[in-house]
Amino acid sequence: MPIQTLARLSDIAPLQWDALLPDAQPFMRHAFLSALEESGSVGGRSGWSPVHHLLRGAGGELLAAMPVYLKSHSYGEYVFDWAWADACQRAGIGYYPKLLAAVPFTPVGGARLLAVDDASAVQLLDALERDVAADGLSGVHINFTDAFADLHLRGRRGWLERLGCQFHWRNQGYRDFQDFLDALSSRKRKQLRKEREQVAGQGIEFDWRAGSELSEAEWDFVYACYANTYRVRGQAPYLTRTFFSLLAARMPEAIRVVLALQGARPVAMAFSLQGGDTLYGRYWGSLAEFDRLHFETCFYQGIDQAIASGLQRFDAGAQGEHKLIRGFEPVITRSWHFLTHPGLRAAVDDFLRQERDGIQAYAEEARGLLPYRQG
Structure with a gap:
């Protein structure tokens, strides 16, 4: 089925987009994402150019969607790939522009791959990979994913998993x-x-x-x-x-x-x-x-x-260990990266293998420092 790309989220009805949302998390709502665009916070000269991907059925019904941006820098992402971009520049490999599926300026985990079923999700991911290759982009990145996206990306050829650690308070x-x-x-x-x-x-x-x-x-x-x-x-x-x-x-x-x-x-x-x-x-x-x-x-x-x-939960943002002593527990976050250059992909894959071990160890050590009374 053909993939449609939107330069403005306002070109799709809010009820259509929101019908795909799996939960009440506010950041993927049409109201939030469209407000970013219509306020000039993204688009224009911001370095965030919307190219939202939609999959429609034969009758025009919306089967899958993803908020996607063409990025000319890595600001406002909170999954830091500056070192990858610097390495590419030294090696004479173009890193920008790239595609990013995320909520701009929002390091909050949640739905990124919206779909009515698994088959539709697979078709949308296939289209993302084709678009990156056809347009000569360095790759596509999906930040702060939920379990549904993780399920479809884990084991998918060419995708690299990156871990992070945040601190959330639980009631x-x-x-x-x-x-x-x-x-x-x-x-x-x-x-x-x-x-x-x-x-x-x-x-x-x-x-x-x-x-x-x-x-x-x-x-x-x-x-x-x-x-x-x-x-x-x-x-x-x-x-x-x-x-x-x-x-x-x-x-x-x-x-x-x-x-x-x-x-x-x-x-x-x-x-x-x-x-x-x-x-x-x-x-x-x-x-x-x-x-x-x-x-x-x-x-x-x-x-x-x-x-x-x-x-039940208070997510106070992406930063810091200072939350730990105030009762905020370590939580693992995930992002996924599809890189088209074989050498870059191999180098990043090796780096991420080591980084994942370090993040897991860090989160485990942090859990032992929580301020709660034993027993």
Whole structure:
């Protein structure tokens, strides 16, 4: 069956796309992906050119789909292949452009290969491989996959598996934050309590809002905080201000924003999305410096919210070991890479074999450092 490619997700009806989604995770929804495009966060000169792949049946029904982008760089992916690109440049091999199946700027695992059945999934993967070869691209990459994509890619000729490690918090039926603290060792429990007291001692309180409960002026503040986290590092933010307004209009029920207030003045924020049984912490920012405010706003407030909402998981983002001592457990992530140059594929395959062993060992060691009381 012929494969259709879309330069704009708005060319397909939201209900058609969303009907293929296997769960309530928000990032693959038509509303989220189309907001990225229509806000100018992707497309144009961003280096993310949409070429979404669709498989339709004889009657025009949608059988499979995948969000695909033609990339001219590796920014905003969170599965780092800069070393591969550098090696290609030294060897005189073109690495860019490449194809990437992912949610832009979003290191969250989930569905990437959408299909009504296994046969349709196979046909879409076949088409991806043909497109890479026909267009002379270096390869195609699928980041942060779920079990369905893993099943179809594992053992498929030419595809290389890469592991990563993130840290997620899991709700063990806690009644409140104190109940969670009681599950920790005495030393860690005191540390977390002290950090929360330091923030409260600075006169800071917190106000949680759904997407429909923020004014445009408050969205201006949210964006200013988000953009500041990039500007202090001398970088331009990935997302535009328009993206937040579009998302608030299209999926307000999924948005959770916590404002940190000193008196009546907002000083920081954390932006999250909620879907299914999970809270996804995405963006944070502060317009002033406060001791321990990052930990409270990004982690402890999220844990509080997850417990209060009866959620089972809090995914606070891709970075760091600092989450480990706060009760976030190591979780293995997967990405898959199809490289057309035989020499590059062989070198990356050898590298990934060694890296996988290291990631597995790292995750196992990290699990032994969790702060929970034994027994």
